[in-house]
Amino acid sequence: MAGDGKKLHVAMFPWLAFGHMIPYLDLAQFIAQKGHKISYLSTPRNLNRLPKLPPHLSSLITFVPVSLPPVNELPENAEATMDVHPDDVHYLKKAFDGLEPELARFLETESPDWIIYDFVPHWLPPIASKLGISQAFFLIINAWFLAFFGPSASMLDNSVMQPTDPEQFTVPPKWITFPTKAAYRDYEIKRTFNTSSEQENASGVENFYRAGCTITGCDVLVIRHCREFEPNWLTLLEELHQKPIIPLGLMPPSVEESGGDSNDTWVSISEWLNKQNIASVVYVALGSEVALRPDELTELALGLELSGHEFGIEVPRDEGDGSFTRNSVAESIRLVMVDKEKGSIYRERAKATSSLFGDKEKGSIYRERAKATSSLFGDKVLHDQYLDYFVQYLENHKSQD
Incomplete structure (x- = not known):
């Protein structure tokens, strides 16, 4: 009709x-x-x-x-x-x-x-x-x-x-x-x-x-x-x-849609984020129904603490049981988020674990792919x-x- x-x-x-x-x-x-x-x-x-x-x-x-x-x-x-x-x-x-x-x-x-x-x-x-x-x-x-x-x-x-x-x-x-x-x-x-x-x-x-x-x-x-x-x-x-x-x-979502008091939670989060330095916050998203085992939660927390950097890369897991370690979390983060002064140090460490992460330029590849798709997704x-x-x-x- x-x-x-x-x-x-x-x-x-x-x-x-x-x-x-x-x-x-x-x-x-x-x-x-x-x-x-x-x-x-x-x-x-x-x-x-x-x-x-x-x-x-x-x-x-x-x-x-x-x-x-x-x-x-x-x-x-x-x-x-x-x-x-x-x-x-x-x-x-x-x-x-x-x-x-x-x-x-x-x-x-x-x-x-x-x-x-x-x-x-x-x-x-x-x-x-x-x-x-x-x-x-x-x-x-x-x-x-x-x-x-x-x-x-x-x-x-x-x-x-x-x-x-x-x-x-x-x-x-x-x-x-x-x-x-x-x-x-x-x-x-x-x-x-x-x-x-x-x-x-x-x-x-x-x-x-x-x-x-x-x-x-x-x-x-x-x-x-x-x-x-x-x-x-x-x-x-x-x-x-x-x-x-x-x-x-x-x-x-549109930023404007959270105006007024329509989303109090987002307003408070946004205000807090606006006070932070650029590239100083790590966002961890696991899904609303993900139930981590205590050992997984511990490894994730320790890995974040060890890294000292923001991240946006999948953490390698054991293909058999799906487990990950604090070192794999930390090295994944360091691989992606590097600066010119410290980058060489972290890249050398990443190179030592090439069996897990591939070549030393993998981090830049992820960043370029993210940049290429961000305009589409947003x-x-x-x-x-x-x-x-x-x-x-x-x-x-x-x-x-």
């Missing part, structure tokens, strides 16, 4: 993890800026913990609380992955599945034009289809991750995800026909399979079955990616899933064009009234 100028009502239903909820909120705000109404559904405690809305969008975005059914094994007030141990997330998924009746009532009563959902609610596509509501699956992670696991049909019957040998995931799968180094490392897949094979699943539904259902049931798959960066993956996803694939760009005009196209797609492809 072609766009008729009518403003849309878009429902958004992310998984109960802030790494999902916040990108969904970012997308909601962009859609609302075009004058469309948003209903953002999550649990009460999660909604209260989200960043505050800009005043000019508050009338267009409605937070809709849904009550998470009790599950005995969940701690009191646990409504997000950050509230539970990683081994207990399957109980949260069991509770999440209990939202099905409340979501069905909301969709039947409010009849939004679109619902944008995450990978977990495998039960949602049939409900939306029955009600004539258009559906978009918003994948917040990169394109290669989804492409790596093959077509949605294989996700539904688990034929791809039940290998006899986990090491088959340490090389690109057969359906990836272009050159790539994307694959699991030995320690990564071992940890993944140890977790999946030893841990019970209270929900009774595997993650890949969930993803297979949500992909199969959607009208369009939208993904946080851009064609200027590794476009082959987007083409492959279209071939694997036989669905329209719409990249949203990389959705870089190009808000470019990425907003992707978002503009997506909103136009929503306007032009909603179900018939």
Whole structure:
């Protein structure tokens, strides 16, 4: 259906993890800026913990609380992955599945034009289809991750995800026909399979079955990616899933969006950073759900202390068990962040560990690559064009009234 100028009502239903909820909120705000109404559904405690809305969008975005059914094994007030141990997330998924009746009532009563959902609610596509509501699956992670696991049909019957040998995931799968180094490392897949094979699943539904259902049931798959960066993956996803694939760009945040008191945490961090000397701060990002072992945390801390320099390089790990040492952390940092006076000393030390780090010019290569991609990743005009196209797609492809 072609766009008729009518403003849309878009429902958004992310998984109960802030790494999902916040990108969904970012997308909601962009859609609302075009004058469309948003209903953002999550649990009460999660909604209260989200960043505050800009005043000019508050009338267009409605937070809709849904009550998470009790599950005995969940701690009191646990409504997000950050509230539970990683081994207990399957109980949260069991509770999440209990939202099905409340979501069905909301969709039947409010009849939004679109619902944008995450990978977990495998039960949602049939409900939306029955009600004539258009559906978009918003994948917040990169394109290669989804492409790596093959077509949605294989996700539904688990034929791809039940290998006899986990090491088959340490090389690109057969359906990836272009050159790539994307694959699991030995320690990564071992940890993944140890977790999946030893841990019970209270929900009774595997993650890949969930993803297979949500992909199969959607009208369009939208993904946080851009064609200027590794476009082959987007083409492959279209071939694997036989669905329209719409990249949203990389959705870089705007500094202006944190104005006022809309994001008190960022304001305080920004004020502190502004007081520091240039190139004097180390930013360590491990992911919101990474659980380091005590020995890993100790080695990381000691390595940072030993280095005396900022860094932006992956720390080499043992390919067998994924471990790293304080010296590998320190030498990695020294390899990348060097100055003219001290550089020769650190480069000589790095040269002594060439089996781990390669030649002595590797640091400059990383810096040049980072410089070359920074303009792409931070190009808000470019990425907003992707978002503009997506909103136009929503306007032009909603179900018939």
